[in-house]
Amino acid sequence: MTGVSNELGRASVLSEIWAARYRTPARFVALVALLLPWTTTGVTFALIPWLIAFAFVDLREFPRSLLRPVCLLPIALVILALVGTLWSDAPWPDRLHAVGPALKLLAIPLLIYQFERWPYGNWVFSAFLASCALLMVYSFAVAIDPALSLKLYLSRGPYKVESGIAVRNYIDQSQEFGLCVIALVYPIVTLFRDGRARSAILLAMLLLGFLLNMMFVVVSRTALVTLPILVVVFALLHLRWRTALLAASGMALVAVALWSVSPHLRATVAKFQGDYEMSTQDKKVSGMGSRLEFWRKSLGFIADAPLIGHGTGSIRELFAGVAADEDVDPLRGQIVSNPHNQTLSVAVQWGVAGVLVLYALWFAHLLMFRGEGLACWIGLLVVVQNMLSSLLNTHLFDFAPGWIYVLGVGVAGGMALAKQSKMDVRAS
Template identity: 25%
Template sequence: MNINHNLAYRVRLQLLNSGRVLIALFIFSIYFSTSLAVIFSVGLGLVWLLSTRFIDLPGVLKKYPVALWALMLYGCFILGLSYGNAAGSDAVSMASKYRELLFIPILISLLTAERNRYWAWRTFIAASVITLLVSYLMDLGILNLNEQGGACFKSRITHGIFIAFFAFFCAHKIYDDKRYAKLYLALFVLCLYNLFFVIEGRTGQLIVVALILLFAMQRMAIKECLFAALITAVLLILFLNFSDKASRITEGVANTQAFLQPVPEQTESSMGQRYTFWKYSLKLMAEKPLLGHGTGSFAKEYQRIAIGEPFITKNPHNEFLMIGVQLGLLGLLVYLGFLASQLYCARKLPFQQKWLAQGLLLSLVIASLFNTPFFDHTEGHWYAAMIALCFAALGSDNKIISSDA
């Protein structure tokens, strides 16, 4: 019996060690390869099952409200399969797109060991630096990895989210890591230049400005914070008025003004289209406010209600509306609960993790206003991994992880 027990323990320990490697590979692959991210996510699921970590799931859900709310949100999508007029294939496809919510409790249970988190953060840094370097090489014409011609490996929106949060991370490292403070300062400047003068993605620009202000509130005294806000405002005004790279921002402002006219003007820009998508999405929510139209119903219902519109979408580019149309107020309240749980739990984290978790949440909220981060594969897997990485530190002293320390 002891031999069998020792053998089982060694096998389980080996699986958990391989899980550490798979987590690093999974995080790295999110930045560069969708297919590899899927493969490594399956591997992590198998490690979680074969190492019997699933036995700890009730304890994980109890000690990590973020994981519980993520599971509840996915449960709403499963519930939404039971009603609505969406084709079965569309409904199942939609539910599968939100499967990354399931990885939050799985990854948390594998990241409770401090050593696993250490290597996960190192992988995040490496992937971010490579992403930044590749972007500059593409901008210089040395590399050509984007068929659409942009200077980023992924989409402009995805790249902006990644680099904006990395800039926020570097800002904290400038304060905390005196040994490499100059290196992180250089990376921070490179991130800002990349976002405003190379990629020019509005989502990334908005997120990084918000994160800079959040950083000032987190780390500075009131007078310093006000001064930082003033400097940020002055630099933005100069950028908007004197840089030819600000055209997409001014275009977005013009589209907003056109939409707010007594008779809204139709525009063909991405921002103008978003306003139209949101208008019809709100009408769909008003039709079935409580439970929505069912999982996978958005595309069909939007096509029904937006008759005569030149642009028909399968995605409203707003996570709140995407969930609200399909799952009604029930799903929307659960998503808000998921966000609120991050705000609540972040307060219990050590300072560095708390600050990063707050920044990640702010990034997610902004991304959810203008895009559908959990509907989109890359952003969804990235947010799931980063949420798990930030909040796994909550259980660093409890019994769930002590057995694997």
């Protein structure tokens, strides 16, 4: 009997070790999600142990997994960025530096493979939500006492004490909080339908905290544009038409109330018109006015090389070549390496070929989230948010929004594909 007990004990230990073999990579991905709202350096260091742990999972099916469009297209965009260095006229350091923002897309096939097989994706979602909730509370504290901001110690540039930004910048913070606001709607509605009102109310209070922070502390104009569209997407996909109309009416009343009591919100919206007038009439640099100038010049660059573009890292050199005297015309004298539009950034460097790969990537990932469930909702939300915000930024290549896309698509995509595989097996 003792021998049998020892054998069973050893088998149990081996079973635990085998299970930990698959839980460990998920823990490191959750760590990445936990650090993402706070630090770029921390995320970079957390990726190293995840890649090491991933190497020890069962990879026999990995080559076959890579053949699917959802995995091939991110790889294709990275390859295009690498090959594009060959016909660029930019200095080699600029070419290689421009490849870096696309490299994060290589993590998408790894994450899809991992979370399609091992169901620990909710750890990642929970870690990101908890981290953003802590950041939201900290942001309120910084709004009250700006001396608490970590930017005072981590940033070399000027810090606006009225902004309420604890780390990084208001665009990244608004992107993260906006994502949490819409992502929470699905579990709140589901919990209410299941009669779990207490849990739904707790999540609703968290949602309200994010929303109040965006309305009264700081919000980006990109978030103001994308947030209503994401609400409409949720209503169309997950609510009956009568419920959707009631929800839309309620949202309209809330929007009117927030507009009347939030000077910050009114000032942010008014800045659209103010920036435009500042640029067109006074020729001064402004957020929206500068974007319009970047887009105008970028369209000219695309017309000069429409098929394969000017090559990786060429944007800054192109802007330098057409820049006006900055003392005479500050707006047209700006030299940038980012036109603040994802499509234009890709088209200038890699032409029509790059744009086709970019949009194929977005739509392939959208189609992956056609099903029901929290994973499909989060994945769909991440892709739609990235597509919309990339109209005003290069959010697929930017650090925080880009990694939100990679984690959202990779983790939720793996979970969605796993659920679809189980349904197919049952159907057969």
